[in-house]
Amino acid sequence: MGLLLPLVLCSLATFYTVESLPQEALSLLPLLSRGCNDSDVLAVAGFALQDVNSNRKDGYVLSLNRVSDVREHRQDGLGSVFYLTLDVLETDCHVLSKKAWKGCEARSFYESVYGQCKAIFYINKPRRVLYLPAYNCILRPVSRRKVHRMCPDCPSPDDLSDPRVLEAATESLAKYNNENTLKQYALFKVTKASSQWVFGPATSVEYLIKESPCTKSEASSCTLQLTDSVPVGLCKGFLSQSYSEKFVSVTCDFFESQAPTPGEENSADNQGPTNLPKAEEPQQINTAPTDSPSKAMPKGSVQYLLDLNDEKPEGSQEKGPVEAFPVQLDLTTNPQGETLDVSFLFLGPMKEKLVVLPFPKEEKRSAKCPGPAQRADPLVLPP
């Protein structure tokens, strides 16, 4: 090895003279295996997940259950690129609330949605830069069959288009409009629903609301619609019926910063590159000044798949290993890596390039991974 390395260095150096950028040889720096419980790794994972959440327009904030795998690729004098595989849990905060995942509650086990995210995250501590170039996540609801076996009376998820779900949403929102405000709100979209039997059917529902142009006095007959309306809050409603009695309850939580109106350039978003704050105040991240915020928008998606047990009927497990959360994330397929221009993250006139590699394979993961889980229940951990 001691003899081989200089040789490799030489041949690559000549190979790369074509590009005449000394930075191009950076991919020679090895990918470091890091411990999944290292405090700096956990901090990086937390920042990356925060950026994933703030990039999303739909769904619930994801929280970190554990770091499943991590590799660090040091960039000569320019910080590090981390390749993170994170096991995540859905919380009860909507992403439009822009709440930090640490301030959100994980859901009860019977309504858990869990999964895995892969993220490529760049950190440059001395220059206080954090940047998420790309991520992908796959989520699944907890196995309904397993939940039912453990807890036959627990609420079970409903089809969002079920008439009872819509009824629970409209009735609870009517109650909210009637009791709480001068302003009126209208249903934007149902986001979650479940039901159980408690002396009769009981439905819990979560939905986004928008402002309604109607006044309180005309509420019941009003058909006005605001065009271009955006969700302004998330309500949790409950409707139960037993004998002839109906019970309705509702709470609504309004978003601090509302979603930008379509077509308008979003200036105060959290989606661009972020300045690294002092270590003791990680929640206060400022948006770095940049001329091209569009380039800083991470590429990524969150995909929802079915309950694992729904897909595989019982007894059909012998079909060979099927990857339950097949998250793909590759900015390049070139094993030597490719350069990624991140000059826009810095104020200077210099061209700053990172070397990104194909996403490292899980088989080579460190013995110190995965890290300890916040919730170690196998029901919500990717296999």
Ligand SMILES: *[C@@H]1O[C@H](CO)[C@@H](O)[C@H](O)[C@H]1NC(C)=O
């Ligand atoms: C993870 O790190 C924390 C703090 O450093 C430590 O208390 C804990 O025991 C570690 N857990 C494992 C499983 O290594």
